[in-house]
Amino acid sequence: MHSIHMRRGVFSAALVLAVTLSTAAFAQKKYDTGATDTEIKIGNIMPYSGPASAYGVIGKTEEAYFRKINAEGGINGRKITFISYDDAYSPPKTVEQARKLVESDEVLLIFQSLGTPPNSAIQKYMNSKKVPQLFVATGATKWDDPKNFPWTMGWQPNYQTESRIYAKYILKERPNAKIAILYQNDDYGKDYVKGLKDGLGAKATSMIVAEESYEVTQPTIDSNIVKLKSTDADVFFNVTTPKFAAQTIKKMNEIGWKPMHFLNNVSVSIGSVMKPAGFEASQGIISSNYYKDPTDPQWKDDPAMKAWNAFLDKYYPEANRTDSAVMYGYIVAQGLVHVLKACGDDLTRVNVMKQAANIKDFEPGGLLPGVKANTSATDFAPLSQLQLMRFKGESWELFGDVLSGDVSG
Known part of the structure; x- marks a missing residue:
């Protein structure tokens, strides 16, 4: 009888010890390559x-x-x-x-x-x-x-989120718009175009009247702009990197094409896009942002x-x-x-x-x-909200509410 009690005592002591050890192990520091105590x-x-x-x-x-x-x-x-x-x-x-x-x-x-x-x-x-x-x-x-x-x-x-926000705005402000698109012929350009189409939904096919792509190796996109103007589009979605964005704004001004103009957020730099294109030619362009512009008073x-x-x-x-x-x-x-x-x-x-x-x-x-x-x-997309902004004078002016790019929203 005595030995059974003994064994039970040893067993419960072992159990207490095991629990204590596992709790200690649980509280221990865990590292992979690249991390230490210091x-x-x-x-x-x-x-x-x-x-x-x-x-x-x-x-x-x-x-x-x-x-x-x-x-x-x-x-x-x-x-x-x-x-x-x-x-x-x-x-x-x-x-x-x-x-x-x-x-x-x-x-x-x-x-x-x-x-x-x-x-x-x-x-x-x-x-x-x-x-x-x-x-x-x-x-x-x-x-x-x-x-x-x-x-x-x-x-x-992401680029599709941004485009969907423009699509929401177009549907609200210009429900009968004729939309022309210029985009860079790569993953970046196509991402933006897909977002716009998703955002317009069933109306995309009737609203989009022209899609022109350009190659990064092209010296100029002047001919693309002339072609797009001939469609009589009254909304223009400009999916270009800074060099081509400046060219586009300049050329549109030269030929007197004045649609409602959306410029993707990767080319909103005042120094490398708006100023070289000419502040006069840049008035009224719409884009978006999610962080504070340090130059905004x-x-x-x-x-x-x-x-x-x-x-x-x-x-x-x-x-x-x-x-x-x-x-x-x-x-x-x-x-x-x-x-x-x-x-x-x-x-x-x-x-x-x-x-x-x-x-x-x-x-x-x-x-x-x-x-x-x-x-x-x-959901691996930390930020998905943007606010629209319009170019006025020599700077961007935020307007409207902070918007989310969810297709459903």
């Missing part, structure tokens, strides 16, 4: 040289923001090591740099690699390696595909804008504050910090993606009022 290694790929080098300031802004975070004590006591490489916007080079970051630098994740072709080139690799390709710097719709690419996530409102006393300026004064004083890319980099860097903080002591790649897919009404400083980041396990 450090989190983040990889990044930017076009610091080549045709898209103007975007290099995004990487510089992010690097400066992480220096600020480190100076303030890091993320839950860990410092960020930010390793950023140049790919000159060349996909084969992107592949090379991604391999280097994952296999020799051993980063925890790659954050904000820039451009649609460069990210397309590494998407399969990142997913097969199960390394997060987080908050990529491109608005292509395909980054929101958690089922097929659970390790890739976008950040900014309405934000001069805004606390978020003051914080942005204070950050630049201290960590990136040489930044060009009229360049909206600096604001863009600042906002998305806050997004990464938010996710890493949420990971707590579980800095595994699985948990990084889990936290990235669990963002609720997050408002980094710099977004327009009412714009919030939200994700879920089935």
Whole structure:
């Protein structure tokens, strides 16, 4: 009898010990390659040289923001090591740099690699390696595909979302419009056109009277514009990158074609589009945005804008504050910090993606009022709201409500 009691006693003691151990294990820190008690290694790929080098300031802004975070004590006591490489916007080079970051630098994740072709080139690799390709710097719709690419996530409102917002506005303001479209003949251009058609719904076939595509290698799109004017369209959707956007505005002014003009948000730069095209020729053009324009006087006393300026004064004083890319980099860097903080002591790649897919009404400083980041396990598009704006005088003026690009909405 005595021995049974003994055994039972030993058994319950063992059970208590087992429970205690598992609780301790549960509270233990968990790391994947690239994270330790003191450090989190983040990889990044930017076009610091080549045709898209103007975007290099995004990487510089992010690097400066992480220096600020480190100076303030890091993320839950860990410092960020930010390793950023140049790919000159060349996909084969992107592949090379991604391999280097994952296999020799051993980063925890790659954050904000820039451009649609460069990210397309590494998407399969990142997913097969199960390394997060987080908050990529491109608005292509395909980054929101958690089922097929659970390790890739976008950040900014995607091109189809943006087009659907224009479609809503056209249906409301010009229900009988005749629409002409000019678009770049690649994934970026086609994404925008699809969004517009989805947004117009059943009316797309009757409303769209002309679609013209152009190649990036064309010296000019003047003939495309002349052709589109001949259709008598009274609404024009301009899906072009900055060089061609400026040409379009100029040519339309020259030949006296004055439809309601929608310009995609990737070409709203005053310095590289509106000014070269001529402010006179640019009046009344409609586009959209989701973050505060640093040149807009309405934000001069805004606390978020003051914080942005204070950050630049201290960590990136040489930044060009009229360049909206600096604001863009600042906002998305806050997004990464938010996710890493949420990971707590579980800095595994699985948990990084889990936290990235669990963002609720997050408002980094710099977004327009009412714009919030939200994700879920089935929604990998953090930002999906925009506000319309119209070019007036020498600047953009926001108007209307903050709109969402849901097809149903």
